[in-house]
Amino acid sequence: MIRVLLADDQTLVREGLRMILDAQEDIEVVGEAATGAEAVRQARLLAPDVVLMDIRMPEMDGLEASRRILGSPHQGTPKVLVLTTFDLNEYVYMAMKAGASGFILKDAPRRQLIEAVRIVAEGDALLAPAITRRLIEEFVTRQPPTSGVPPQFETLTERELDVFRLIARGHNNQEIAEKLYLGRATIKTHIGHLLTKLDLRDRAQLIVLAYETGLIQPGDTN
Template sequence: MTSVLLCDDQQLVRDGFRLILDLEDDMDVVGEAADGAACIEQVAAHRPDVVLMDIRMPRMDGVEATRRLVAAATPAKILVLTTFDLDEYVYEALHAGASGFMLKDVPREQLVAAIRLVASGDAVTAPKITSRLIEQYVSTPPPSAGVPDAVSALSERELDVFRLLARGRSNSEIAAELFLGEATIKTHVGSILTKLDLRDRVQAVVLAYECGLVRPGA
């Protein structure tokens, strides 16, 4: 059973998500919060598997709440909800440690599938959208940015996989491009995340762009 916490400042939105998730036999809404501060309290009380996190809320927004939950090593995965697919705050939330984002008007089946993916330890990268988002807000790395030592420690093959992953390729697409088995790619991705101490693929995409390993439009 996947436990879910709903965090949104609009009661109607929370009610709508609850109705959707209550239809799923393998999901349980364990709590609700109307702002980021209340969300942190609810996460501590209920220890959900997944948090559906709105971005723009009073008192404490979703970005700051995500940042604090990740800093506290909360095991809950955070799926950001937004009204706009190119919202600068979405990038900030991904950078803070969210496992992905979705639009609030996403079809029911896609929302449910996304929650299951995040709960299983994967990330909802929405590859093409995520890459576009990052290209919008990380057109060039900061002046002080450089390739971290941990990235330099990756093998050549891992670097190949890392670059393609950052381009939004799925494991099967990477496997086809590198003429390797999909299981091998999955192993490489796991090794990359471990070596770079990253939570998921979304964080890998963010790091690749920020350190200049992959550049927008290249």
């Protein structure tokens, strides 16, 4: 059972999300929060698998709430799935950098919402990678890479760098496996090594790091 915490300041939105998710046999809404601060408290109390997080909330916005939830040692390793609109590109980028596992548009069909929760709960971590990549490219274009290449990059093998670049370009595991003529299990192993060596939570943070360090450039799709 996937345990979900809903964080949105609009009661009707939370009620709608609850109705959709609770109707699924494998998903249970275990709590609701109307503010970012309440979301942090509820996450610590309820230890959900997924926090469905709105960005714009009173007291504390969803970005800061995500940072505190993902950075706290109190509640294990919940996944944060950000509720967003296309006019909040910078916030989406910052939420992913803080460790959010992906995002879902507020006007997405219910089937996409349900699938997003399942994908994030399973750890695949990045919904609609091509769209996410576009959002990151927009932000990085306005704020070019400045952080430089971290020393951990020196520990990566050539194959791991190949996988890293393909993840950052928005490819899923199956596509990466086909491009590199490898099995999906091997790709998952490489991704696990990348996350461990670079001390990151998931592939969303891999994409952010790739653009920030200039490993790939905006518009690079090769």
